[in-house]
Structures are given as structure tokens and as C-alpha cells.
Amino acid sequence: MPATSRLEHVLSESDATVTALLEDLVGEPVEATDRRHRATLAAAPNLLGVAPGHPLLHRSAVLCGATSGQPYLQAQSVLVPSRLPGSFCRQLETGPVPIGHLLTKDGIRFTRSALPKSDELDPSTFGDAPAPVVHLLARRYRIDVDGVPAMVIGEWFLPALDPFLGSPSEGVAAP
Numbered sequence: 324m325p326a327t328s329r330l331e332h333v334l335s336e337s338d339a340t341v342t343a344l345l346e347d348l349v350g351e352p353v354e355a356t357d358r359r360h361r362a363t364l365a366a367a368p369n370l371l372g373v374a375p376g377h378p379l380l381h382r383s384a385v386l387c388g389a390t391s392g393q394p395y396l397q398a399q400s401v402l403v404p405s406r407l408p409g410s411f412c413r414q415l416e417t418g419p420v421p422i423g424h425l426l427t428k429d430g431i432r433f434t435r436s437a438l439p440k441s442d443e444l445d446p447s448t449f450g451d452a453p454a455p456v457v458h459l460l461a462r463r464y465r466i467d468v469d470g471v472p473a474m475v476i477g478e479w480f481l482p483a484l485d486p487f488l489g490s491p492s493e494g495v496a497a498p
Contacts, residue, residue, distance in 0.1 A: 329488040330460050330480055341478065342423025345386060345395050348487045353395060354419035355384035363401075370438065370465055371403050371472045380404050380412055386421055393483040397455050398422075402474040407431075422476070431468055438463040438475070455479045 367375035386396040458479040
């Protein structure tokens with residue numbers, strides 16, 4: 324099974340946050356590095372169901388092994404701060420905490436809805452942020468909190484994950 328298919332299988336079998344899944348897969352904590360945050364305003368139309376001009380937070384980060392420093396995932400996120408606990412966005416902006424850690428720590432119940440596959444970023448959602456040239460898999464999804472869209476996330480799983488996905492003959496057990 325190719326690495327992309329093995330990764331898709333692991334992701335489809337897990338209901339954990341991507342952060343928790345990565346930590347289980349690579350055997351080390353991950354942290355958000357190369358973080359960039361920018362306040363922005365919603366365009367029309369948008370995937371978050373907010374009015375044009377509604378305040379949003381754009382975040383880009385690379386999830387790396389806290390011990391190894393290996394980059395495992397690049398992410399672009401657009402969040403609706405008014406639909407999240409007040410401390411959530413402040414913690415994202417001030418430390419290396421991944422979104423998945425905050426969702427778990429704050430006990431936020433959420434659902435994830437897949438969006439159309441795309442290796443390219445949607446300029447109406449993510450602006451002009453570059454996607455990584457080399458990646459194993461790209462995906463986009465929306466996170467709803469209490470049934471209301473709260474963020475859109477684009478993820479690119481990076482080649483440093485490949486050794487943790489098992490050899491083609493081994494397959495991958497879901498975490």
C-alpha cells in the first residue's frame with residue numbers, strides 16, 4: 324500500500340485530533356512551530372458561514388516533533404474567534420500549542436467535515452499562503468463547534484512521516 328493510501332487509512336480510522344494522531348504515530352509530542360497569525364476579515368462567500376467583513380484569525384504553523392524537530396505537518400487555518408472560547412485564540416497566538424491540544428484541553432466537542440480535496444490553497448479562504456512543494460497527502464476540512472462552523476483547516480502531511488507509516492508490505496494499524 325503506498326504511503327498516501329496508508330496515511331489516508333490511518334486518518335479515516337481515527338476520531339482523535341490530528342495532533343493526537345501524529346503524536347501516537349511518531350512516538351513523541353508535537354508542537355506548532357513557524358507560527359504566523361494575522362487578523363483578517365471574511366470574504367463572501369466563505370466556508371464558515373459568516374457575513375462578509377466578520378473578524379477572522381488566519382494561522383499558519385508547522386507541527387514538528389518536540390524532541391526530534393522533524394516537520395510532520397504544515398497547516399493553514401482560518402478561525403472564527405467569536406465562536407471559540409476567549410482563551411482559545413490567545414493561547415494559539417502566544418505559545419507553540421497545536422489546535423488539537425487546545426480542543427482536547429478545553430474539552431471542546433467538535434465535528435470534522437471534509438471539504439473538496441485540493442493540493443492548492445483556496446485563495447478565498449487562506450489568502451496567498453504557499454503550500455509545501457513536496458507532501459504525502461493534502462486535505463481540507465471544517466471544524467464545527469456546537470454545530471456551528473468555527474474553523475477551516477488545510478493540512479499537508481510532510482515526507483518526514485513516511486518512516487512511521489510502515490513498509491508497503493506491513494500495512495498500518497490504526498492507532
